[in-house]
Amino acid sequence: MIKRPIFIGIVAVVIILSGLWILFSPSKFVGEGIPIAYEPNISPDYSGLFIPHNIAPLNFRILEKGQAYSVRIYSESGPTITIASKTGRIRIPLKKWRRLLDVNKGRELFVDVFVRDAEGQWLQFKPIVNTIADEEIDGTLVYRFMKPIYNMWNNMGIFQRDLTDFDVSSIMQGRSFGKGCLNCHSFAGNTSGTMTICLRSMAYGSNTLLARNGDVHKIGAKWGYTAWHPSGRLAVYSINKVRQFFHAGGMEVRDVVDLDSALLCYHLDSQKVTNPEGLADKDRLETYPAWSPDGRALYFCSAPILWQDRDTVPPENYDKVKYDLRRITYDVETNRWGNAETVLSADETGLSIMLPRVSPDGRFLLFCMCRYGCFPIYQPSSDLYLMDLSTGDYRKLDINSSYSESWHSWSGNSRWIAFSSKRQGGSLTRTYLSYVDTAGKVHKPFVLPQKDPDYYDSLIETFSVPELTEDRIKVSTALLAQMARCDPSISVDIPITGATRLVKPSDPWMERE
Secondary structure (H helix, E strand, O other): OOOHHHHHHHHHHHHHHHHHHHHHOOOOOOOOOEEOOOOOOEEOOOOOOEEOOOOOOOOEEEOOOOOEEEEEEEOOOOOOEEEEEOOOEEOOOHHHHHHHHHOOOOOEEEEEEEEEOOOOOEEEOOOEEEEEOOOOOOOEEEEEEEOOOOOOOOOOEEEEEEOOOOOEEEEEEHHHHOOOEEEEEEEOOOOOOEEEEEEEEOOOEEEEEEEEOOEEEEEOOOOOOEEEOOOOOEEEEEEEEEEEEEOOOOOOOEEEEEEEEEEEEEEOOOOEEEOOOOOOOOOEEEEEEEEOOOOOEEEEEEEEOOOOOOOOOOOOOHHHOOOEEEEEEEEOOOOEEOOOEEEEOHHHHOOEEEEEEEOOOOOEEEEEEEOOOOOHHHOOOOEEEEEEOOOOOEEEOOOOOOOOEEEEEEOOOOOEEEEEEOOOOOOOOEEEEEEEOOOOOEOOOEEOOOOOOOHHHOOOOEEEEEEEEOOOOOOOHHHHHHHHHOOOOEOOOOOOOOOOOOOOOOOHHHOOO
16 A cells, blocks of 8 residues: 555656646647737748648648647548647648548638747637649659759659659669669650650660550650650650850859750651651751640740851850740641741740640640740749630749749649749759649649658759659559660661751760759
């Protein structure tokens, strides 16, 4: 039997420890605190958004000073999620998050943030309000992941991320074929059934991998920017004599120039390459092809060549090159091309037009414009624009920052875009997602969510070429690596004439991002 004084002492200790636990533990505060008239400062900025109902949890960190933190997440129906934290790092349970979003499509999502101050009082900030969109986003994001330094190209890879959770898997890495360079991954529509990856390697040459319906072939030709016809029967790709050079100073010292370029057409069944008239003009630079969703028109960018010497880097007048947006019709049944026409000219905009991508519903065309040149990711002046194809009217989007906005892609339902941005300081490229409503308004973007709220604070790698797909890539990474090391299984004759010279394989480090 415990003696009475000892029992009283044990009870007293328990009461004191319980009081200390209540005072200093990150308890879930679900009551009402002292109201604060403004929203809490959080990172990443996940407030005032339209979010897909199938997106992974938007984990964040509370930046307000405090001794403890508590968060309450709720909507009109479904479960209320409460989370406590000592550090302000908020990680949202995946299953509860999915249930909450799934039953509240089209409704507002509220996040109440409570912070306990040094005096032990709980402060309640103005709720963060987001909207859960009715439309989902494609479930997979395919991107290139690499160091941002120009000579650190030998440890890059192409990865896929499940946007409904945080699962990331490797598709292919450069170290699997002699520390080579790989980029320009492209798909036929928003599905992964047909995929190409351009390879550059000192050991295995410059070639293209074609993965189709589980099989992988190696094409003995270097493909650049690629656009697959919606039928999957042909692809238009660029050949580019790309060179990187450097400025003495500025926000971005790197730059890229296409000394020469043209567009070619690869026919899948015959394994032949053609150069349609209008896509390989000897006096112009053609690049960045993009099909309309009905396959009846190809959009591309074209600029006059302003130099005679196609070997000097940088060439004369490189900073005066500005690309037009052009379009050419095509009939897949007869294999007949029309005449190229200018949709939007650089003379009209005063800027260089890059990276056209048509929404899958055929209504909008998203593109970049920058001061000059062909490589918007190195241009702080690069911004996103949207054209209504029914009227030809276009506008600069409100979602731009003072830094480079570049490579972008559409979700299959035309309601979401993924794009590259350097808005987090101007040096490192991150992937952002934005909702596009039926009227063409592009809503506030948000950075790709991560499991760790502090993920981007210490990340020195860069994301590039984000492509949205409805399904995951199922082809084996081992098979892709094996084919990258083999001799080409498909040989093609490139019909290059004196109009546009054959582009020689370049050193992998000469081309970036």
